[in-house]
Amino acid sequence: MVRARAPASSANLGPGFDTLAVSLDLYVEVEVEEGERLSVSSAGEGSDLPLDASHLAARVAVEVMGHDRLSVRVRSDIPVGRGLGSSAALAAAAAAAAGAADPLAVAAATDGHPENAAASVLGGLVTATMVGARPVAARLPIDPGLVFVVLVPDRRLPTAEARSVLPAQVPHAHARFNLGRMGLLLAGLADRRRLVPEAAEDRLHQGPRGALFPEAVGLMAGLLEAGALAACWSGAGPSLLAICETTGAGRLRAEGERLLQRTGVQGRALLLSADMEGLTTEA
Amino acid sequence: MVRARAPASSANLGPGFDTLAVSLDLYVEVEVEEGERLSVSSAGEGSDLPLDASHLAARVAVEVMGHDRLSVRVRSDIPVGRGLGSSAALAAAAAAAAGAADPLAVAAATDGHPENAAASVLGGLVTATMVGARPVAARLPIDPGLVFVVLVPDRRLPTAEARSVLPAQVPHAHARFNLGRMGLLLAGLADRRRLVPEAAEDRLHQGPRGALFPEAVGLMAGLLEAGALAACWSGAGPSLLAICETTGAGRLRAEGERLLQRTGVQGRALLLSADMEGLTTEA
Numbered sequence: 001m002v003r004a005r006a007p008a009s010s011a012n013l014g015p016g017f018d019t020l021a022v023s024l025d026l027y028v029e030v031e032v033e034e035g036e037r038l039s040v041s042s043a044g045e046g047s048d049l050p051l052d053a054s055h056l057a058a059r060v061a062v063e064v065m066g067h068d069r070l071s072v073r074v075r076s077d078i079p080v081g082r083g084l085g086s087s088a089a090l091a092a093a094a095a096a097a098a099g100a101a102d103p104l105a106v107a108a109a110t111d112g113h114p115e116n117a118a119a120s121v122l123g124g125l126v127t128a129t130m131v132g133a134r135p136v137a138a139r140l141p142i143d144p145g146l147v148f149v150v151l152v153p154d155r156r157l158p159t160a161e162a163r164s165v166l167p168a169q170v171p172h173a174h175a176r177f178n179l180g181r182m183g184l185l186l187a188g189l190a191d192r193r194r195l196v197p198e199a200a201e202d203r204l205h206q207g208p209r210g211a212l213f214p215e216a217v218g219l220m221a222g223l224l225e226a227g228a229l230a231a232c233w234s235g236a237g238p239s240l241l242a243i244c245e246t247t248g249a250g251r252l253r254a255e256g257e258r259l260l261q262r263t264g265v266q267g268r269a270l271l272l273s274a275d276m277e278g279l280t281t282e283a
Numbered sequence: 284m285v286r287a288r289a290p291a292s293s294a295n296l297g298p299g300f301d302t303l304a305v306s307l308d309l310y311v312e313v314e315v316e317e318g319e320r321l322s323v324s325s326a327g328e329g330s331d332l333p334l335d336a337s338h339l340a341a342r343v344a345v346e347v348m349g350h351d352r353l354s355v356r357v358r359s360d361i362p363v364g365r366g367l368g369s370s371a372a373l374a375a376a377a378a379a380a381a382g383a384a385d386p387l388a389v390a391a392a393t394d395g396h397p398e399n400a401a402a403s404v405l406g407g408l409v410t411a412t413m414v415g416a417r418p419v420a421a422r423l424p425i426d427p428g429l430v431f432v433v434l435v436p437d438r439r440l441p442t443a444e445a446r447s448v449l450p451a452q453v454p455h456a457h458a459r460f461n462l463g464r465m466g467l468l469l470a471g472l473a474d475r476r477r478l479v480p481e482a483a484e485d486r487l488h489q490g491p492r493g494a495l496f497p498e499a500v501g502l503m504a505g506l507l508e509a510g511a512l513a514a515c516w517s518g519a520g521p522s523l524l525a526i527c528e529t530t531g532a533g534r535l536r537a538e539g540e541r542l543l544q545r546t547g548v549q550g551r552a553l554l555l556s557a558d559m560e561g562l563t564t565e566a
Contacts, residue, residue, distance in 0.1 A: 019462040127466025131481045138470030138477050141424070172449055175458035175487055179302040179465060183410025186469060187421030194421050198414045204458055 001033040002283050004096035004103075007275035008078040009085035009119035010150070010241050014200030014232035015181035021085070021119035021126050022189075023275040024148060028076035028089045032061050032097040035071035042074040046086065056087055057094040060110055064098035072097075081156035083235030088116035096281045103279060108135035116235065123278030125189055141190040142274055147249045149242040149256050150234060151219060153267035157212055162236035165208045174203035185230070192229065192245060200230035200243070213238045215263045222263075226255040284316040285566050287379035287386075290558035291361040292368035292402035293433070293524050297483030297515040298464035304368070304402035304409050305472075306558040307431060311359035311372045315344050315380040318354035325357040329369065339370055340377040343393055347381035355380075364439035366518030371399030379564045386562055391418035399518065406561030408472055424473040425557055430532045432525040432539050433517060434502060436550035440495055445519035448491045457486035468513070475512065475528060483513035483526070496521045498546045505546075509538040 006028055011021035028045075040051040040058045049055060053068065062068045072094070078086040088111040095106035107117035108130075118128035118137035128137035181201050188195030210216055219240055220231040228242035244252050249271055256269030289311055294304035311328075323334040323341045332338060336351065345351045355377070361369040371394040378389035390400035391413075401411035401420035411420035464484050471478030493499055502523055503514040511525035527535050532554055539552030 015462070016466070017462060018459045019466045127463075127470055129460075129463025129467060131467075131479065136467060136479060136481070138467065138474075140466070140470060140473075166455055168455055169452045170455050170458055172451055172453050172487065175453055175461060176301045177412075178458060178462060179298070179300060179487075180410075180412025182462060182465060183299070183302045183423070183469075184412060184414075184419060184421065186466075187410055187423060190423075191421075196414065196419060198419070204455065 001031055002097045002099065002281060003029060003031045004093040004279060004281045005029045006089040006093040006120040006279045007123060008089055009116045010083070010148070010234040011085060011113070011115045011119065012205060012233060012235055014185050014230065015178040015202045016185065017178065017202065017205045018113060019115060019127055019129060020182070020185070021115040021128065022142065023119040023123045023278060024084065024150070024272040025275045026077045026084065026272065028074065028078050028086065028093050030057050030090065030093040030097040031073040032094070033071045035069055038062070038068040038070055040072045045076040045078055046074070046080040056090050056110070060091050060094035060106060061098040064095055064100045064106060079152055081158060082152050083157065083233065083237045083239040085116035085120060085235060087111055089120040092117055092120045092279050096279055104135060104137065121279045123276045124274055140186060143190060143192040145246055146189065146192050146243055147246050148272045149223065149228065149244060149249060149252045150270045150272055151240040151256050151260060151267060152270060153238045153265050155238060157236060157238040159236040162209050162212060165211060166205060167208060170204060177203045188230070195229045195243065197224055197230050200232040202232065206233050209233065209237060215265050216240060219259055219263060219265070222259040223252070223256060226252050228252060284314055285380045285382065285564060286312060286314045287376040287562060287564045288312045289372040289376040289403040289562045290406065291372055292399045293366070293431070293517040294368060294396070294398045294402065295488060295516060295518055297468050297513065298461040298485045299468065300461070300485065300488045301396060302398060302410055302412060303465070303468070304398040304411065305425065306402040306406045306561060307367065307433070307555040308558045309360045309367065309555065311357065311361050311369065311376050313340050313373065313376040313380040314356040315377070316354045318352055321345070321351040321353055323355045328359040328361055329357070329363040339373050339393070343374050343377035343389060344381040347378055347383045347389060362435055364441060365435050366440065366516065366520045366522040367435070368399035368403060368518060370394055372403040375400055375403045375562050379562055387418060387420065404562045406559045407557055423469060426473060426475040428529055429472065429475050429526055430529050431555045432506065432511065432527055432532060432535045433553045433555055434523040434539050434543060434550060435553060436521045436548050438521060440519060440521040442519040445492055445495060448494060449488060450491060453487060460486045471513070478512045478526065480507055480513050483515040485515065489516050492516065492520060498548050499523060502542055502546060502548070505542040506535070506539065509535050511535060
């Protein structure tokens with residue numbers, strides 16, 4: 001039996017659409033063992049999904065091992081469909097538990113985008129993109145004095161729907177804007193004294209997606225007012241990420257809960273750190 | 284008398300249009316002294332420009348000091364109009380020599396774009412953008428084992444012309460492409476072992492500008508073939524920048540000269556390092 005564990009992640013950080021992601025210390029654990037026939041069990045988050053060959057962990061394990069005489073056990077703390085990279089983390093952990101040589105490649109191929117997978121595999125702050133058919137990823141420095149308050153609404157927002165609202169064309173000035181903001185964001189994530197709220201501004205995805213979650217703008221403004229250094233969507237949403245200093249983060253989390261209540265959004269606020277280990281495997 | 288010195292710079296690094304720049308160890312020096320009336324002298328590069336109140340160093344010094352009873356002396360090794368940030372460096376040095384409190388702000392306002400000015404003032408690899416009317420810049424890590432071979436054609440390519448060919452709208456996918464490549468480029472500039480040639484790819488400016496300098500594509504391909512880790516335009520061109528390891532850089536420079544000759548482009552190849560001091564002033 002092999003057990004693998006992968007952290008959650010928050011992608012599309014502010015201006016870094018399809019590029020930047022940070023791992024978060026919520027975990028999914030997958031055990032894979034040879035058996036008589038395929039069996040899937042699941043505990044925790046996502047355990048309401050069908051426990052059959054269609055389960056993502058089963059699909060990945062079967063693909064990696066080349067047969068389906070497997071027992072696959074999943075235990076997850078990562079909310080599903082909230083923009084916290086649950087499927088990339090699950091795919092990475094299932095690939096590793098099934099003995100894949102390159103779990104990042106498997107998870108990136110399964111998930112379609114490499115940045116969540118890269119954060120779940122490498123841990124920390126990552127930049128990732130496809131170069132041809134190959135995911136290329138690298139860790140970038142992140143200030144250990146930064147933590148994250150994540151607002152997790154109860155509603156789900158499927159990534160496919162969130163992508164369908166993006167425009168086909170954008171002004172050249174918006175493309176330039178995001179490049180400039182992404183530079184500032186990377187400087188600020190490496191050294192929190194340099195982190196200005198404008199570093200998380202974006203003109204490529206958060207605007208159009210606002211229609212799917214109109215309360216997001218007010219919630220992010222509220223997080224900044226309550227002391228967050230910067231705030232942005234987490235992945236394709238609807239979770240929202242506040243980047244903040246360790247000091248005062250507990251208070252900010254409580255304020256995040258109040259903001260959700262005041263805005264009439266069912267959900268909770270989590271205080272999370274970047275996971276620096278990434279994917280781990282034990283036989 | 285105050286003397287200030289600022290390095291050249293290469294902006295628009297690959298995907299980092301209007302955002303990333305690196306200082307280069309070619310310098311402009313400006314001396315400003317109170318005098319009877321405005322006098323301007325100039326030696327070295329740019330000494331063919333009119334030596335009157337229209338000279339950029341004079342304009343900046345007069346603006347900073349609030350009067351024109353000044354003697355302004357300029358001595359420059361930075362080729363003008365080649366995409367090496369000569370005007371940003373000159374403006375920064377003139378502002379500092381005239382006693383400006385914030386030479387970066389003066390140079391960014393004069394030059395219109397903050398990234399060349401930031402590289403000339405801060406030195407090293409910088410990310411810079413306007414946040415409202417304010418230039419915000421930060422240094423980013425650069426591997427000390429990287430140097431630059433710069434092909435400097437004899438022809439000038441004014442920035443205004445180079446900007447006029449940019450499209451007003453771009454595909455959303457191109458905006459995403461550049462973000463992904465910029466992340467890879469920053470990871471590779473921080474650690475040269477991570478630098479892949481694709482990190483310098485761009486879909487926002489180099490393509491349209493190719494019409495102004497059709498030989499650029501072949502020259503960049505030649506630089507890569509000759510061992511450069513990555514290659515891109517320098518600023519708005521026509522200079523081209525090859526990013527390479529210290530070892531073998533001399534050979535690459537010589538190959539750059541041969542490439543220019545073979546392509547029929549008059550010009551020279553320089554081997555330059557990132558300047559890590561930035562703007563310096565002595566009274």
